[in-house]
Amino acid sequence: xxxxxxxxxxxxxxxxxxxxxxxxxxxxxxxxxxxxxxxxxxxxxxxxxxxxxxxxxxxxxxxxxxxxxxxxxxxxxxxxxxxxxxxxxxxxxxxxxxxxxxxxxxxxxxxxxxxxxxxxxxxxxxxxxxxxxxxxxxxxxxxxxxxxxxxxxxxxxxxxxxxxxxxxxxxxxxxxxxxxxxxxxxxxxxxxxxxxxxxxxxxxxxxxxxxxxxxxxxxxxxxxxxxxxxxxxxxxxxxxxxxxxxxxxxxxxxxxxxxxxxxxxxxxxxxxxxxxxxxxxxxxxxxxxxxxxxxxxxxxxxxxxxxxxxxxxxxxxxxxxxxxxxxxxxxxxx
Numbered sequence: 136x137x138x139x140x141x142x143x144x145x146x147x148x149x150x151x152x153x154x155x156x157x158x159x160x161x162x163x164x165x166x167x168x169x170x171x172x173x174x175x176x177x178x179x180x181x182x183x184x185x186x187x188x189x190x191x192x193x194x195x196x197x198x199x200x201x202x203x204x205x206x207x208x209x210x211x212x213x214x215x216x217x218x219x220x221x222x223x224x225x226x227x228x229x230x231x232x233x234x235x236x237x238x239x240x241x242x243x244x245x246x247x248x249x250x251x252x253x254x255x256x257x258x259x260x261x262x263x264x265x266x267x268x269x270x271x272x273x274x275x276x277x278x279x280x281x282x283x284x285x286x287x288x289x290x291x292x293x294x295x296x297x298x299x300x301x302x303x304x305x306x307x308x309x310x311x312x313x314x315x316x317x318x319x320x321x322x323x324x325x326x327x328x329x330x331x332x333x334x335x336x337x338x339x340x341x342x343x344x345x346x347x348x349x350x351x352x353x354x355x356x357x358x359x360x361x362x363x364x365x366x367x368x369x370x371x372x373x374x375x376x377x378x379x380x381x382x383x384x385x386x387x388x389x390x391x392x393x394x395x396x397x398x399x400x401x402x403x404x405x406x407x408x409x410x411x412x413x414x415x416x417x418x419x420x421x422x423x424x425x426x427x428x429x430x431x432x433x434x435x436x437x438x439x440x441x442x443x444x445x446x447x448x449x450x451x452x453x454x455x456x457x458x459x460x461x462x463x464x465x466x467x468x469x
Contacts (some may be wrong), residue, residue, distance in 0.1 A: 138162035138183040138443055143190035144170045145209065147428045153186065153436035160440055172196060179203060184439045187215065189400055194220045204463045205229060205442035209435045210422070212371060213452050214344040221453060225462035228452040229438035233290055234431045235422040239369050240294035242421035243339050244302075246393030247283075249415055250365050251276055274363065274390075276336065279303030284331040285323065286351075287341030287370065288313040295339060296323050307331045310342075332356055337365045344371035352376065357383040363390040369421040372396040381407050384414060395421040442466065 140162050142150055154164045167178055170190030179185065179200035185192060188209040194217045197203070206221055208230040221228050249255055253273055260269055283299045285292045288310035296306045306323040309331045318325040332338060338360065342348045352366070353376040360366070366389060368375055377398050383389050391413035397406065400419070408414050422431075438448040445465035451457075457468055 139181060140164055140184040140186060140439060141175070141178050141182040142166045143175055143185065143187040143192065145188050147432065150432070152429055152432040156433055156436035156440060160444060162440070162443070184443055186435055186439060189215060192216045197221055197224060197226065200226075202463075205439050207435050207439040207442075208452075209431055211235070212343055214371065218453055222456045222459070225456060225459040225464065227442045227448070227456055227464045227466060229435075229442065229448045230450055230452055231431055231434045231438070232450055234434060235424075235427045236290045236294050238424045238427050239291050239421045240298055242369050242395060242417070243295050243367055243393075244298050246367050246369070246395070246415055246417075247337055247339075247365065250391055250393055251278065255415065280305065281336040282307055282334055284309070284335035284338040285341060286310070286328070286331065286338065287343070288318060288323065288325075289341060291370075292339075292341040293321055295341070296321055304337075307335055328356070329359060332359045333361075335364065336361060337367065339367040340370050340374050342370060342374060344373055349373050350376040352380070354379045354382075357389060360389050362388060365389070365391045365393065367393040369395040372398040372400070377408065381411075384408075384411055391415070395419055 138160060140157055142164060144167065150164060150166060157164060165178060165182065167174055172191065172193055172195055175190065175196045176199040179196055181202060182200060183202055183204055185200065185203060185206045186209060187206065192206055192215060197217055197220045203226055205227045206216055208216060210230060211232050213228060213230055216228060218228050253275060279302065281304055283304040284307045285295055286309050288308040292308065299306050300322045307326050308318045308323040309326060309328050315325045342351065351374050357379055380392060384392060393415045395417045396419055397408065409416060438450065441448045442464055447466055456462060457466060
């Protein structure tokens, strides 16, 4: 049986690794020329599977995909997929939740160090004004003994904890789904959100984007943070209310911010946060390393391959689909 799998979008050099995986079951790969809802809906009509990175796989796209058995996410979160619709239609949804743990946690520490040691500032100064042109009057902390707050203490949050402890940080964590005992065993201290925000010198966000976490950092939360605090977000842009953040940064209510994600996945060049000296911004690259991307491509394609062959994938998002009365998949019933 020949299969057809739609790739909605990707940000790496080619789709050869996933093509090789899918070729093992005779699947043809179709790459969308753009990620618009109209284009994806048209291309999805006769595909058996969908692989998506950042494009929005909406209710409309899924309802157009009348043969589709599985939607696989290149990545950790599935907020760009209409999962409820997929479940309703009997489609399996898969993802790769653990492929870039080291990369993202490294990026968090890189943003933290870049801010605290003023590395980007010093680099610009030397290149623009020459060596020895600086008066050392800016605040730089000794990190040992400072407090790092981790909001969301899953795989990546725990990796950040491990690396922060090596720098001598005291780590505070907040996560309703992780026990106090687990946090303690890993070297952290579980606290509530107000305590974490009030006490920490650095705060990093690692929560999934769900309705309860959208704008979880807003005016009220920023108001209780230290005026010298540095906020980091390498998770999802909408975790932070950007209007509130801009106001806090321009009025010096917090020290600075390090962002790898913004609310708009393709922000305009004149985005207000891009103009601020106390904002370090990278273009959603925390996940990236050559090793991580190859792993992601192969594993995401492997998950789709498994479902197409009626085998249980490693990471099934919508387990309720196993009880669907008329499923499109042939997965074993739970």
